[in-house]
Amino acid sequence: MIRTLDSVLEWWSRALMAVAIIAGFAMMIHISIDIVARTVFNSPLRTTNQMVAGYYMIAAAFLPIALLGKRDDHISADVFTEFMSPGVRRALDGFTTLLGILYLGAFTWQSWISADRRMNQGEVLEIPGGYLTVWPGRWLLPIAGASLFLCFLLRFIRILTPGAGPDEDHHNRMPEA
Amino acid sequence: ETYTYGSWVPASDYINSDALPEVFRRVDEETNGEVQWELIAGGQLAGGVETFAAIQDGLMDAGVAAANYVPNLLPSIATLYGLAVPGDDPVAAAGAANEVMMLHCPSCLEETRNLNQVPMGGYASAPYMLICRDPITRVDQLQGLRVRASGAPLNIMEMAGASTVSVSLADTVSLLQRGGVDCTTGIGDWLKTFGYGDFAKNVTDFSLGVSSPIVGLMINRDVWNGFTEEQKMAHLRAAPWLSAMHTINNFVIGTNETLEDQIANNGVKMVAPENPEEWQAMMDRYLEEQRTTAIEMASNFGVEDPEAFLDAYDEALIKWGKLSEEIGTDVDKFAETLWEEVYSKVDLSTL
Amino acid sequence: MDGLTLSLVCLGGVLALIAIRTPIGVALGVVSFLGFWELRNFNVALGQMREVPYYFAANWDLSAIPMFLLMGSIVYVSGIATSLFHAARLWLSGLPGGLAVAANIASAGFAAGCGSSVAAAAAMGRLAIPEMLKAGYEKGLATGVVASAGTIAALIPPSILMVLYGIFAETSIASLLIAGIIPGLLTAGAYTAMIMIRCKLNPALSPAAPYEGTDLSRERWKSLREIWPLIVLVFGVIGGLYGGIVTPTEAGAAGSVLALLIAVVQRRMTFLKLWEAVRDAIMTTAQIFFVGMGALMFTRLLSFSGASQMLTDLVAPLALDPVLIVLAMSVIYLILGMFLDPIGIMLITMPVFIPLLKALDFDLIWYGVLVVKFIEVGMLTPPLGFNVFVVKGVVGKTIPLTTIFRGVGWFLLCDLVVVILLVSFPGISLWLPSLMN
Ligand code: NA
Numbered sequence: 001m002i003r004t005l006d007s008v009l010e011w012w013s014r015a016l017m018a019v020a021i022i023a024g025f026a027m028m029i030h031i032s033i034d035i036v037a038r039t040v041f042n043s044p045l046r047t048t049n050q051m052v053a054g055y056y057m058i059a060a061a062f063l064p065i066a067l068l069g070k071r072d073d074h075i076s077a078d079v080f081t082e083f084m085s086p087g088v089r090r091a092l093d094g095f096t097t098l099l100g101i102l103y104l105g106a107f108t109w110q111s112w113i114s115a116d117r118r119m120n121q122g123e124v125l126e127i128p129g130g131y132l133t134v135w136p137g138r139w140l141l142p143i144a145g146a147s148l149f150l151c152f153l154l155r156f157i158r159i160l161t162p163g164a165g166p167d168e169d170h171h172n173r174m175p176e177a
Numbered sequence: 178e179t180y181t182y183g184s185w186v187p188a189s190d191y192i193n194s195d196a197l198p199e200v201f202r203r204v205d206e207e208t209n210g211e212v213q214w215e216l217i218a219g220g221q222l223a224g225g226v227e228t229f230a231a232i233q234d235g236l237m238d239a240g241v242a243a244a245n246y247v248p249n250l251l252p253s254i255a256t257l258y259g260l261a262v263p264g265d266d267p268v269a270a271a272g273a274a275n276e277v278m279m280l281h282c283p284s285c286l287e288e289t290r291n292l293n294q295v296p297m298g299g300y301a302s303a304p305y306m307l308i309c310r311d312p313i314t315r316v317d318q319l320q321g322l323r324v325r326a327s328g329a330p331l332n333i334m335e336m337a338g339a340s341t342v343s344v345s346l347a348d349t350v351s352l353l354q355r356g357g358v359d360c361t362t363g364i365g366d367w368l369k370t371f372g373y374g375d376f377a378k379n380v381t382d383f384s385l386g387v388s389s390p391i392v393g394l395m396i397n398r399d400v401w402n403g404f405t406e407e408q409k410m411a412h413l414r415a416a417p418w419l420s421a422m423h424t425i426n427n428f429v430i431g432t433n434e435t436l437e438d439q440i441a442n443n444g445v446k447m448v449a450p451e452n453p454e455e456w457q458a459m460m461d462r463y464l465e466e467q468r469t470t471a472i473e474m475a476s477n478f479g480v481e482d483p484e485a486f487l488d489a490y491d492e493a494l495i496k497w498g499k500l501s502e503e504i505g506t507d508v509d510k511f512a513e514t515l516w517e518e519v520y521s522k523v524d525l526s527t528l
Numbered sequence: 529m530d531g532l533t534l535s536l537v538c539l540g541g542v543l544a545l546i547a548i549r550t551p552i553g554v555a556l557g558v559v560s561f562l563g564f565w566e567l568r569n570f571n572v573a574l575g576q577m578r579e580v581p582y583y584f585a586a587n588w589d590l591s592a593i594p595m596f597l598l599m600g601s602i603v604y605v606s607g608i609a610t611s612l613f614h615a616a617r618l619w620l621s622g623l624p625g626g627l628a629v630a631a632n633i634a635s636a637g638f639a640a641g642c643g644s645s646v647a648a649a650a651a652m653g654r655l656a657i658p659e660m661l662k663a664g665y666e667k668g669l670a671t672g673v674v675a676s677a678g679t680i681a682a683l684i685p686p687s688i689l690m691v692l693y694g695i696f697a698e699t700s701i702a703s704l705l706i707a708g709i710i711p712g713l714l715t716a717g718a719y720t721a722m723i724m725i726r727c728k729l730n731p732a733l734s735p736a737a738p739y740e741g742t743d744l745s746r747e748r749w750k751s752l753r754e755i756w757p758l759i760v761l762v763f764g765v766i767g768g769l770y771g772g773i774v775t776p777t778e779a780g781a782a783g784s785v786l787a788l789l790i791a792v793v794q795r796r797m798t799f800l801k802l803w804e805a806v807r808d809a810i811m812t813t814a815q816i817f818f819v820g821m822g823a824l825m826f827t828r829l830l831s832f833s834g835a836s837q838m839l840t841d842l843v844a845p846l847a848l849d850p851v852l853i854v855l856a857m858s859v860i861y862l863i864l865g866m867f868l869d870p871i872g873i874m875l876i877t878m879p880v881f882i883p884l885l886k887a888l889d890f891d892l893i894w895y896g897v898l899v900v901k902f903i904e905v906g907m908l909t910p911p912l913g914f915n916v917f918v919v920k921g922v923v924g925k926t927i928p929l930t931t932i933f934r935g936v937g938w939f940l941l942c943d944l945v946v947v948i949l950l951v952s953f954p955g956i957s958l959w960l961p962s963l964m965n
């Protein structure tokens with residue numbers, strides 16, 4: 001059960017990450033095309049700033065948070081915890097994961113409200129000679145938030161039920177040294 | 178009770194240093210200290226776009242509202258205040274804009290009500306001008322010129338055949354410095370605030386129009402409804418001072434001083450158009466188009482009868498053009514006129 | 529609870545939560561939430577969460593962060609930068625702590641093409657830290673030098689922070705950018721001197737890595753021939769900026785494409801490598817932004833509780849003594865730098881300090897360099913040190929955060945010296961801009 005949930009979440013978080021990667025690449029290309037179009041062809045693109053702000057940046061900033069949470073890669077500090085007994089450490093781990101669950105719960109709930117409101121208002125940004133619809137980008141927040149919420153929840157269940165399965169492999173971004 | 182006003186404008190700006198404090202002093206005095214406003218400036222509480230949600234949600238109790246940031250939320254006000262008013266009379270533009278918004282534009286007030294907000298105290302900015310690296314005196318020089326612009330001046334430049342660029346105000350300076358753009362459109366203050374005058378020394382002496390895009394005192398409606406009738410009146414009486422002080426002291430007197438200072442100390446030159454009529458003709462051609470575009474835009478956002486408030490604005494502009502001659506640069510007189518002509522006539526039940 | 533008490537309680541709360549290994553973004557967010565609840569009400573607390581994260585990320589100016597990160601990681605995965613490090617290593621092999629000195633000098637060079645210290649630390653971290661660890665360098669030194677040397681990128685143009693300061697202070701961005709060059713080089717020099725002295729006194733920090741080949745001088749000159757791609761990249765980015773082709777915000781994206789082109793021409797790029805490069809850049813972006821949006825909520829909380837007013841009350845009585853003012857501001861920046869992100873620090877301090885400085889007729893360019901230096905010091909101090917976080921992101925779980933912070937401590941001592949010099953001799957900052965006029 002937990003294993004199934006884990007693999008579904010793993011797959012889903014990676015999918016979100018893939019979208020974020022594509023958005024990051026698109027951001028680079030879009031900005032660069034704008035520079036070339038402006039400098040060489042004297043005809044700049046109209047939507048660069050707004051596309052970057054309303055879509056690419058949102059995707060890049062939020063979509064990876066689930067995968068980061070799943071791999072315990074969100075930035076945190078081992079100040080005292082390294083010297084604590086495994087039991088205390090697990091209790092604290094449970095507590096901080098619970099905080100994460102509450103925070104992400106509130107985040108998801110509120111960004112959902114916001115996205116819903118913006119969709120109904122048809123949020124746009126002003127661009128030269130018209131408008132760019134940006135409300136769809138708002139929905140990336142509750143999607144990413146809910147995913148990280150579930151990752152924290154899974155982690156919490158793991159902490160409560162130690163024998164339930166091996167800990168996920170901790171991803172290590174250090175290149176082979 | 179103390180309420181919070183969040184301003185995204187830099188703290189050193191005149192609106193934060195002088196205009197708003199004067200308004201809050203007057204409210205304080207008229208309500209015998211029952212309503213006090215605390216000003217938190219420089220975007221500490223919310224940025225320009227975020228301001229609308231921050232007021233709506235009651236994070237802050239009031240703020241500076243630039244309607245063109247949220248055309249979908251405030252289509253009537255954004256349409257109205259996106260219009261370029263020909264000439265260089267910010268007083269007339271601010272007077273007319275306040276009058277139409279408060280008295281002759283039901284959809285303006287309905288839109289703000291839907292956002293749980295109450296608008297007052299709009300102000301106009303200084304005339305837009307063409308600020309260039311090389312002197313530009315003829316309209317045909319605009320052909321193919323790289324110009325940074327936004328809003329109405331952007332459309333004017335496009336019509337004249339310029340190639341417009343829409344980078345941010347802050348990024349513009351580095352492009353001007355190295356010739357990435359030839360010109361920018363902007364108000365005189367920007368020669369100093371964004372440092373354009375350091376690199377673009379030629380200001381073409383022709384107004385690309387003034388506009389009145391900002392509602393200076395946008396109040397959360399729950400807060401407003403919590404006020405007694407006298408407290409509401411105190412705000413309506415104080416709001417004209419925001420419009421008058423900021424429009425005259427900052428955008429008429431202050432902008433001229435900045436310009437003079439840039440001319441005297443920074444090598445900036447005002448260059449006269451070779452043939453003023455052709456510039457005027459360009460402007461006239463734009464103004465013809467402007468109304469059609471405005472109606473189209475407002476209708477796209479679901480405004481029912483944009484013609485009505487556009488007509489009211491045209492009428493009010495004529496009226497305030499005359500009043501402006503009497504007002505000149507007299508702030509008290511402008512505030513009093515605004516009170517007599519606009520704010521004293523506001524029906525509280527419509528807000 | 530009055531504003532000051534609430535602020536202090538919240539600072540304490542953040543510290544406590546971070547100490548028990550709460551993700552730092554969560555710690556900041558939760559404390560801000562509770563703070564707003566106490567200060568205003570539950571709905572306002574929720575409202576913060578509704579809009580702040582979106583508007584924090586939906587920001588054109590901040591797009592420079594992922595784009596410069598991307599440039600760094602393209603340079604890294606393609607192996608372009610390895611040649612630079614290789615060259616530096618050959619040339620500096622005789623020096624005590626040669627690899628750390630090489631990392632430091634390479635960072636200073638990279639700074640000329642990179643606008644944010646976070647991005648510089650990320651790029652150099654991927655490149656230099658594994659090499660140093662392989663050579664048996666002490667972990668604190670190996671990671672500390674990269675985190676610290678990254679801050680040079682914010683001083684030497686292009687610099688996002690200088691541009692932001694220029695906007696807040698309404699002063700010449702062009703002069704600011706030029707003004708940062710010498711202070712940046714000074715910082716690099718101070719770091720180099722410190723590394724060499726330390727490694728000389730304590731050889732265990734950096735086991736000697738003698739050159740093993742036969743013809744050192746030939747290898748040295750040969751290594752220089754291999755660094756042309758990086759020179760093309762750096763001069764391409766700087767040239768684009770100074771030629772008015774790209775704005776400081778766009779430079780990262782243009783640099784990424786240029787790096788990509790170079791890598792493709794050199795046949796050093798594959799689809800998989802590109803994917804990895806973008807992934808690393810975006811992962812680090814999300815890590816930083818997750819903390820950043822918490823930091824922004826925390827900034828808002830401090831603003832609501834009257835932080836600006838408190839600062840004014842603190843500084844105003846000193847208004848007649850410029851030395852005391854600078855001293856007080858330094859202390860304030862140090863304290864805020866512990867807890868806030870660069871933009872948060874600017875938001876809170878600029879409205880208070882800029883009018884004061886204008887009134888006192890201080891030179892805003894000189895002060896801008898100081899502010900950027902202070903903010904960069906804040907990028908290194910615990911508990912919230914974004915440069916340290918980036919290095920942590922690069923090394924993964926192999927090195928604890930505390931080790932990195934400890935390693936950074938020595939560099940902070942150098943920064944202290946640099947700050948004293950910058951305050952005592954404004955000419956260090958102002959000489960170059962004065963040539964421009
Ligand atoms: Na730099």
Ligand code: NA
Nearest residue numbers: 865906909912
């Ligand atoms: Na810090």
